[in-house]
Amino acid sequence: MKQGLWALLLVSTLSGAQGIDLKANETPLHGQRDEAAIARIPPNFAFVEPGTLTVAISALNSPPLALLASDNRTRIGSDPDIARLLADSLGLKLKLVPTAWEDWPLGISAGRYDVALVNIAVTEQRKEKYDFATYRVDSLAFSVKSTSPIEAVRGPEDLSGRKVIVGSGTNQEKILLGWNTENERAGRKPALPVYLTDDASGNLYIQSGRADVFFGPQSVASYKAALTGKTKVVGLGPKKAYVATTTKKGNGLVEALKAALDGAIARGEYQKVLARWGEAGEAVTTSQINPPGITY
Numbered sequence: 001m002k003q004g005l006w007a008l009l010l011v012s013t014l015s016g017a018q019g020i021d022l023k024a025n026e027t028p029l030h031g032q033r034d035e036a037a038i039a040r041i042p043p044n045f046a047f048v049e050p051g052t053l054t055v056a057i058s059a060l061n062s063p064p065l066a067l068l069a070s071d072n073r074t075r076i077g078s079d080p081d082i083a084r085l086l087a088d089s090l091g092l093k094l095k096l097v098p099t100a101w102e103d104w105p106l107g108i109s110a111g112r113y114d115v116a117l118v119n120i121a122v123t124e125q126r127k128e129k130y131d132f133a134t135y136r137v138d139s140l141a142f143s144v145k146s147t148s149p150i151e152a153v154r155g156p157e158d159l160s161g162r163k164v165i166v167g168s169g170t171n172q173e174k175i176l177l178g179w180n181t182e183n184e185r186a187g188r189k190p191a192l193p194v195y196l197t198d199d200a201s202g203n204l205y206i207q208s209g210r211a212d213v214f215f216g217p218q219s220v221a222s223y224k225a226a227l228t229g230k231t232k233v234v235g236l237g238p239k240k241a242y243v244a245t246t247t248k249k250g251n252g253l254v255e256a257l258k259a260a261l262d263g264a265i266a267r268g269e270y271q272k273v274l275a276r277w278g279e280a281g282e283a284v285t286t287s288q289i290n291p292p293g294i295t296y
Contacts, residue, residue, distance in 0.1 A: 020223070020278050026069045026076055029276075031088035031269045037259035038091050042252035048114050052095050053087040056107055056116040059098035061199050062220050063227075064277035065119050066098075078219075078277040079117040082135055085269055086115070086245070089260035100197065101167055105129070108248050115257065116246040119217055121171050122293035123241070131254035132244035132290050135261055136274070137282045140172050140237030141218035145206050146230055153213065153235035156182040161189040162212040165202050168195050171294055172215045175237060206231060219279050226278075241294045242284070254289055261287035 048054040057079050058066040066077035075096050087094035097113060104116040108130060120126070121138045142153040153159060156179035166173040173193065180190035194211045196202050205211035207230060214221065218236060225231045245257045264270040265286065274280050 020064060020227075020276070022063075022067075022076075023070065025276050026074070028084060029081055029269065029272055031085040031260075031264050032267055033091050034089040034260055034263040037089045037256055037263055040256035040259045041090065042256075045251070045253060047092070048111065049095065051093055053083070053090060053092040054095045054097060054112075054114045055083040055086070056097050056099040056104050056113040056118060057083065058118045059100055060197075062119075062217070064219055064223050064279060065217065078136075078273060078279055079119065081273040081277070082245075082270075083115070083117050085264045085273065086257060086260050089263055090256060102169060104246070108246060111248070114247065114253065118246075119243055120246045121241040122244050122291060123171065124293045124295045126246075127290055127293055129249050130246045131249055131251070132242075132246055132293075133254050133257040133261060134242040134244040134284055134288045134291060135270075136243040136279065137284060138241045138243045139218040139282070140175070140215065140239075141221040141233050142235040142237070143206075143214045143216075143221040143225060143231045143233045144212065145209075146225075146232050148212070148232070148234075150212065150234055155179070155238075157186070157188060158235070159183075159191040159213065162191050163194050163210070164191045165194045165196055165205060165211045165214045165216070167216065170216075171239070171241070172237065175239060176215060203230075219277075219282065223278060239294050242288065242291055243282075258287045258289050 057075060061067045064078050066075055066079050069076045080096055084094050101118060104118050107113045108116050122132045144150045159179060160183050164176055166176050176191060176193055183190050202214055206214055221233050225233050247253045274283050
């Protein structure tokens, strides 16, 4: 990614994060019933619960993607908001199911959720088991403690010997392991992956020096940097992809999801969701079904 484009994207996202009003964003944004999208639901499609769209969302407190509202019970964030637009467009009630990252693949395959919205990026490997309808451009970021001497992460050598927080089974883990192979071939020390399952632990590890770098979603990293000032973003991941609604391969629901997203985009409902969560820079102009995904 060119340096000028990186800086522009970062400034845009940081500015958006600074303007987020969490209290105001607890008020649900609703979408319009979309008959064209409803007509795309396959005949006799068996929803997990009749008349309800059951959606897996992240159980982690990872603003702006998903977090707990002030009542410490209601899930809010850009992914829950997108899920609500989908349900409203399809004339369905919405049921959100907080889900660990490791659990969504089996949950979709086993029919526990109709859709997963857990900031899932399209990859060629995942396309073998799941269908995707894109709703955001995906980018990853490296962030560090604000007082860290690390000023930039541009390639494998910048992470040599560093302790790097990544999620197990994520694209960022695969990128990091690939970079480790490059470091080892060049005679450099590999990075040490640090696997954590909750955001609070990640913050603690970075601030206490138990980890050097957090490698995860760019929107989350930029949000933290802008809101607390305790971290800084020092680079973006080398691969860009799309975040997408995820459904079981071949069940046909993806066509209705795409139509619902395109309708929400045309009516401006989708843009309101991304704008209020500081993600306008990651917007798509139309949803795509199973676009080319990341390969490793």
